[in-house]
Amino acid sequence: MRNLFIAIIAITAPLGAQWLKHPTAGVPKTADGKPNLSAPAPKTADGKPDFSGIWRAFRGITSRPCPTGECEELRDTDHWLNFGAGMPGGLPYQPWAAATLKEREDQLGKDDPTSYCLPLGVPRLLVAPGFKKIVQTPGLLIIMNERNASFRQIFIDGRPLPEDPQPSWNGYSTAKWEGDTLVVQTNGLRDGMWLDRSGSPITDAAKVTERFRRPNYGNLEIEVTIDDPKAYTKTWTATKITENIVLNTELLDDNCVEGERDMKHMVGK
Amino acid sequence: MKTLIAIIVAALAAPLSAQWLDYPTAGVPKTAAGKPNLTAPAPKTADGKPDFSGIWRADRRIGPNPCPFNNCQDARGTDRWLDFGAGLSGGAPYQPWAAAAKKQRMDQDGKDDPTSACLPLGVPRMLVSPELIKIVQTPGLVVILNERNASYRQIFTDGRPLPEDPQPSWNGYSTGKWEGDTLVVETRGFRDGMWLDRYGSPMTDAAKVTERFRRTNYGNLAIDVTMDDPKAYTKPWTVRVNEVIMLNTELMDYICAENEKDIRHMVGK
Numbered sequence: 001m002r003n004l005f006i007a008i009i010a011i012t013a014p015l016g017a018q019w020l021k022h023p024t025a026g027v028p029k030t031a032d033g034k035p036n037l038s039a040p041a042p043k044t045a046d047g048k049p050d051f052s053g054i055w056r057a058f059r060g061i062t063s064r065p066c067p068t069g070e071c072e073e074l075r076d077t078d079h080w081l082n083f084g085a086g087m088p089g090g091l092p093y094q095p096w097a098a099a100t101l102k103e104r105e106d107q108l109g110k111d112d113p114t115s116y117c118l119p120l121g122v123p124r125l126l127v128a129p130g131f132k133k134i135v136q137t138p139g140l141l142i143i144m145n146e147r148n149a150s151f152r153q154i155f156i157d158g159r160p161l162p163e164d165p166q167p168s169w170n171g172y173s174t175a176k177w178e179g180d181t182l183v184v185q186t187n188g189l190r191d192g193m194w195l196d197r198s199g200s201p202i203t204d205a206a207k208v209t210e211r212f213r214r215p216n217y218g219n220l221e222i223e224v225t226i227d228d229p230k231a232y233t234k235t236w237t238a239t240k241i242t243e244n245i246v247l248n249t250e251l252l253d254d255n256c257v258e259g260e261r262d263m264k265h266m267v268g269k
Numbered sequence: 270m271k272t273l274i275a276i277i278v279a280a281l282a283a284p285l286s287a288q289w290l291d292y293p294t295a296g297v298p299k300t301a302a303g304k305p306n307l308t309a310p311a312p313k314t315a316d317g318k319p320d321f322s323g324i325w326r327a328d329r330r331i332g333p334n335p336c337p338f339n340n341c342q343d344a345r346g347t348d349r350w351l352d353f354g355a356g357l358s359g360g361a362p363y364q365p366w367a368a369a370a371k372k373q374r375m376d377q378d379g380k381d382d383p384t385s386a387c388l389p390l391g392v393p394r395m396l397v398s399p400e401l402i403k404i405v406q407t408p409g410l411v412v413i414l415n416e417r418n419a420s421y422r423q424i425f426t427d428g429r430p431l432p433e434d435p436q437p438s439w440n441g442y443s444t445g446k447w448e449g450d451t452l453v454v455e456t457r458g459f460r461d462g463m464w465l466d467r468y469g470s471p472m473t474d475a476a477k478v479t480e481r482f483r484r485t486n487y488g489n490l491a492i493d494v495t496m497d498d499p500k501a502y503t504k505p506w507t508v509r510v511n512e513v514i515m516l517n518t519e520l521m522d523y524i525c526a527e528n529e530k531d532i533r534h535m536v537g538k
Contacts, residue, residue, distance in 0.1 A: 135410065
């Protein structure tokens with residue numbers, strides 16, 4: 001149904017407006033002049049891997065059927081639907097969390113915060129369908145997401161996590177380098193967030209660890225571990241999230257509340 | 270009033286245990302007495318340009334607005350938040366329809382202000398909103414992060430041209446060039462129907478905005494904003510926006526659509 005929405009946007013966009021296609025600088029090339037996505041990851045001036053670039057969650061692996069022939073462009077990622085996709089037995093839900101998930105699925109996810117244009121939060125923003133852009137500076141990494149033109153900050157200047165930050169959708173994130181891996185710790189998440197479209201809960205007890213690596217020019221790999229004893233019986237690590245570089249384009253802001261006509265139709269069962 | 274009430278309510282309703290973010294800002298110049306020296310020279314980037322990076326707040330110390338009570342600076346909006354042309358002799362040079370639209374909007378208590386519906390501030394209004402903003406300056410890109418809706422704006426300083434016909438948006442498409450110590454930012458591609466200020470000064474899709482950013486010293490940013498919008502104004506006009514540095518703090522995300530209870534009360538007259 002979302003796919004229909006995409007099709008409608010394509011039809012109603014002003015005919016004159018142009019796609020943004022400024023060429024990305026510094027793309028490594030193969031001998032025949034094509035982008036060499038398997039070239040080594042770029043480095044920053046201080047010798048760290050540089051994650052800067054525009055990225056999109058990889059949607060090529062899935063057991064779900066393709067709605068049309070252009071499946072890769074249209075479907076969501078597995079993690080977007082269920083963050084535990086590919087884990088044997090699925091996520092280790094506490095009994096109440098399993099019951100909540102079932103009830104949310106039965107109600108077609110009508111109470112998903114994103115249905116009300118609320119933020120994705122951490123770590124869900126990694127797997128959302130839109131583009132995101134990483135801007136990496138020596139002491140700070142910013143992730144900008146097309147959805148609601150929203151940002152997330154990750155501090156890499158050595159500061160400690162605050163003990164009791166104001167609860168929020170993105171929490172408070174600090175990071176340290178372990179070799180070529182950036183290890184990000186997040187606390188201070190607000191209660192009542194949804195991890196995925198199915199409605200897997202995440203609570204204010206959650207501590208999230210993300211391990212970012214850029215194995216080559218074209219790919220980012222993120223290993224997400226969630227320690228949320230209120231909602232899960234044990235700490236778990238999701239199957240690896242892969243992001244693909246997106247070249248020669250820019251973010252186009254998507255403001256969810258603009259012209260919003262969907263909410264009143266989301267009534268569940 | 271909205272801001273004042275919101276601040277008081279937020280102060281009363283905040284969880285008692287949550288902490289303010291008070292991590293010390295690095296590299297603050299100090300006076301002989303060890304206090305922050307806000308009149309010290311502006312810092313420079315590695316390539317010798319003025320560095321605008323930091324957390325900023327629109328200066329609300331000046332202007333004819335009445336103080337609602339003591340500590341007025343913290344409680345009131347800036348003059349430009351209410352009226353972007355404040356201080357111009359005769360006010361902004363409205364086209365007749367624009368003057369009528371502004372009057373009608375004021376008569377209706379601004380009920381149709383896009384920000385009332387949690388829509389974006391847009392450019393240049395985001396410079397004068399009551400919340401904190403953070404500038405992150407990298408060699409080819411300046412990012413402005415705004416607490417309101419945890420939203421970002423990009424200014425490309427990598428030499429790219431403005432697109433001829435970008436998708437209309439709240440922030441438009443911005444490129445910046447250095448003229449000495451001044452960053453001159455040109456923006457095009459606005460969506461139609463934006464409000465420049467709380468009084469409802471119109472801004473149309475014909476607008477071309479020029480912002481001249483200078484960091485006059487460590488503690489202050491001066492931005493000269495020129496509005497060239499022949500649909501809404503009889504001639505281009507220029508005003509100055511002042512921002513003051515905010516030390517030892519961080520942005521706290523404000524998500525307008527979260528627990529929104531106001532809009533149904535905004536009925537005008």
